[in-house]
Amino acid sequence: MTRKNSEETTVQIKQFTIKEIDRGITKLERRVQDVEELREETVYSDPKIKNVEESIKETIREVYGQFSPEFIKYQHYTIWEGTYVIGDSFLGKQTKFQLGIEHAISMLNGLIERLAEKKFDLEQDPDTIKIQTFNGLNLHPRISNVCLNLYKDGHFSSAVFEASKSLINYVKEKSKRHDLDGTNLVRTVFSRNKPILGFNNLIDQTDLDEQEGIMHLFEGVVMGIRNPRGHGNITDDPDRAMDYIILISLLAYRVDNSSSILRED
Incomplete structure (x- = not known):
């Protein structure tokens, strides 16, 4: 049994996401039990009936949101079917409660x-699956903040x-x-010779090779990813865009972990 919400609410x-649906179904199945x-x-x-009623309402709020149509409809839900009558017999009240049980199970199902x-x-929607995958990536916050909504809206090259x-x-x-900007920037900052930022201790050939290799990855982002999209009409599909963004995010994390190197000019 439900009551109308007298307050005006902006419905959301x-x-x-698919994971949220799976979690929601599991929670609602527990309430059915x-x-x-x-x-x-x-x-x-x-x-104990009151506890079950509160669990139902709280689960609907958690699954759908505070201002969802579902929660607005069921936020005052009671396990009861019919009107409340003063002086109703025990049998009458018990019958309405039992009917309420069947209604609650039907509603939750x-x-x-x-x-x-x-x-x-x-x-069934391949693009939706890609977006769901994209949402689940552990992207660097600086990167996700500027590209997440663009990607979700289908603006893959802009993302x-x-x-x-x-x-x-x-x-x-x-x-x-x-x-500095572009290749001049990354070659200066990440050069294996007198770099401003180092990705390791730069104490042996392996360290120097890593420093130079990652510098070239940054060059690749500038020359092969950023500049063509800034100067031309590049079209990226969801898969390629995701691959590029994952690479860019990885490099942002490497910047996080880089250390300042004392340059001797």
């Missing part, structure tokens, strides 16, 4: 079925371009070389 429809246990000789006045249908629809710009700007900030 939940945009689920809770209600089914009430079938076992539970009297309508038993205090309905929510589960709609989530399962939503999951099926998401799994790559903004990510690459953010990486180069990060290099400028950490090296304090705002006077």
Whole structure:
């Protein structure tokens, strides 16, 4: 049984990921089990009914959100079917409670079925699957902040371009070389000879090779990723864009871990 919410609320429809759907279904299935246990000789006045009702409402809030249509509809839910009548008999009250149990189970199963249908629809859309995968990546915050929404909206080349710009700007900030840009910047900052930022201790040939190799990766981002998208009409598909952004994110993490090197000019 539900009551209308008298307060005006801005409705927010939940945009689920597949993982969120799976978690939501699991939680709702637990609430079905809770209600089914009430079938076992539970009297309508038993205090444990209130606990189950609160669990149902809290689960719907967690799964769909505070301002979702689902929570707005069920935020006052009670396991009861019919009107409350003063002086109603024990049998009458018990019957309404038992009908409420069946209604609660049906309501929860309905929510589960709609989530399962939503999951099926998401799994049939290849682009949606890619976006779900992208959402789950552990991207560097500086990179995800500038490209996540662009990627989700289908602007894949713009997402790559903004990510690459953010990486180069990060290099400028950490090296304090705002006077340089592009390949001149990364060759100066990450040179194996007198670098400003080092990726290791630079004590042997292996360290020097790593320093130079990663410097060339930064050059590749400038020359092969950032510049073409800044000067030309480049079209990236979701897979290629994701690969580029993962590379750019990895390099941003390497900047995080780089250390200032005392240069002897």
